Amino acid sequence: MTITPITTLGDLTTRRGTAGDPLRGRLPLARRADGLVGSVIDSSTSLLAAQTHDIVRFAMGAPAAESVPAEQFRRIAAEVLDHDSFTYGATEGEPGLIETVVEHHSTTPEPTHPDRLVITSGGMQGLDLAFKLFVDPGDLVAVESPTYTNGSGTALSYGADVLEVPVDRDGMDVDALEDLVASTGRLPRVIYTIPTFQNPSGTTLSEPRRRRLLNLAHHWGSVILDDDPYGSLRFAGTRVPGFRELSPDDPLVFSVRTFSKVLAPGLRVGWVDADPRLRHLLIAGKQAMDTCTNVPGQHIVERFVRQGGYDDHLARLRVEYRRRKEAMDAAIARHLGPRVRTTDPEGGFFLWVTLQGEDARVSASRLFEIALAEGVAFIPGPALSPAGRFGDAFRLCFASTTPERTEIGVQRLARALDIARAEVDR
Known part of the structure; x- marks a missing residue:
């Protein structure tokens, strides 16, 4: 059996149970299969795994890997696994x-x-x-x-x-x-x-x-x-x-x-x-x-x-995620400036970015493809609307990356926007 990898944004958005799916003519699919649209966010994990170059990952809404209390989990897991938990x-x-x-x-x-x-x-x-x-x-x-x-x-x-x-x-x-x-x-x-x-x-x-x-x-x-x-x-x-x-x-x-x-x-x-x-x-x-x-x-x-450990853990997360959010704000101001408008969350993981002026003519989906090649990933706006709206917007996760990596990622994003804008202007 051959497994076809997810390698493009199109793969993320077209693998759906639609009435035009060729499987429908060969298999007795239930009508509800047409409603199984899947998740571009979750599927991006496979897409990123298929890449061989360095990528700054603003796509998945996941906690910072270094914020997971892994040592405590290992110690507790050893205690748990000594008992009948299976x-x-x-x-x-x-x-x-x-x-x-x-x-x-x-x-x-x-x-x-x-x-x-x-x-x-x-x-x-x-x-x-x-x-x-x-x-x-x-x-x-x-x-x-x-x-x-x-x-x-x-x-x-x-x-x-x-x-x-x-x-x-x-x-x-x-x-x-x-x-x-x-x-x-x-x-x-x-x-x-x-x-x-x-x-x-x-x-x-x-x-x-x-x-x-x-x-x-x-x-x-x-x-x-x-x-x-x-x-x-x-x-x-x-x-x-x-x-x-x-x-x-x-x-x-x-x-x-x-x-x-x-x-x-x-x-x-x-x-x-x-x-x-x-x-x-x-x-x-x-x-x-x-x-x-x-x-x-x-x-x-x-x-x-x-x-x-839970309350202390949450307190540390709040401090760290504020630092990371402010680092993303600063990097966006330096490298993108008035080309974008962003939301200003008081917590959580995400910024919502909307292209401004002439840059708004750039498709967020096309920008995603160029950005991925340049070494930075995000979730394009149409993936976050059932009707495919927000073609001029995208989601960035600030929680997953250090300020140093965020700086690199936003630089790459600005370069990708330059390339996408040049395509539109041609």
Whole structure:
């Protein structure tokens, strides 16, 4: 069997289950296969692995490799592996980890209860469970625009009709959401939002908009799918209350959380916090996926948090990610200046960059191809919109690279933009 590698941006965007796929004439594919659009973000890992030259990686939204507490994990893993951690676990999660999450949140503005929690295989499984529970084919799902590819892609995989809602400096434009819903004549079953340090824009939904969104959700009977992987990574500004703080125990708020962005994505440990009446359905839905989340991984996370390293770890991350974000800001100012406009996140991982003036004629997708050849990678804007919008924009991750590597990467990006601009001007 020959495996065809992903080698171009086209490979990332065309390997989809579309009605024109030649497989459809030869295999009895289900109709839902047409909605399996995949993730350009995740597929970029394979694309980058196929490159043989040095690349500064602003593409994947991953923690800095050096920020992962690997030594502590090795020590804890040795303890865990001395015990029986190799059998099946409870579908809802290991009791010790559930108790640890509850205890950790007991002193925060959003305390929780074991009956609200189900441990998941990363945040992505939480999103999948939410759409599985709430969305039928043809239902309307409102998403931010731009948005996280994997979230909108999961909605599409369940047959949703996706309604893109613009984002500005205060997050999702909730007034625009209301107008768009009115124009469609249909109510959204789910409103999917990444409210804090949004992926990909880095913006944060303001408190007035959060309150307004809660009101609309109750008026419409819509579920707010509250996806917050980055909320604990605030390094500037003032904290904004979460949905569960503004509306405690609200049955229309379904929260997805993960340790991927603050500990290590490879552990694949997250959780959902939802109305206790949903727990039996969440367990049943998860049993149809993977039976249980990786048991040794759960035990590693539990012990790391219980042994007191978690809060200090988060504090170090905030300091380091602020340093890296400021380094990216400075490099962009030096090498790109007024040619681009960027967002100014107060935490998280991402900057959203929009080309300005004559440079806006450059296609972000073409810029990606040139930049990759020049030795720098990012995610082009069209990959972050179900409709392929934002041809003049792209996402940069500042968390993964040191300031020194960021300087090199932005220099390469400026050179790539020069080459792309020359192509347009010819």
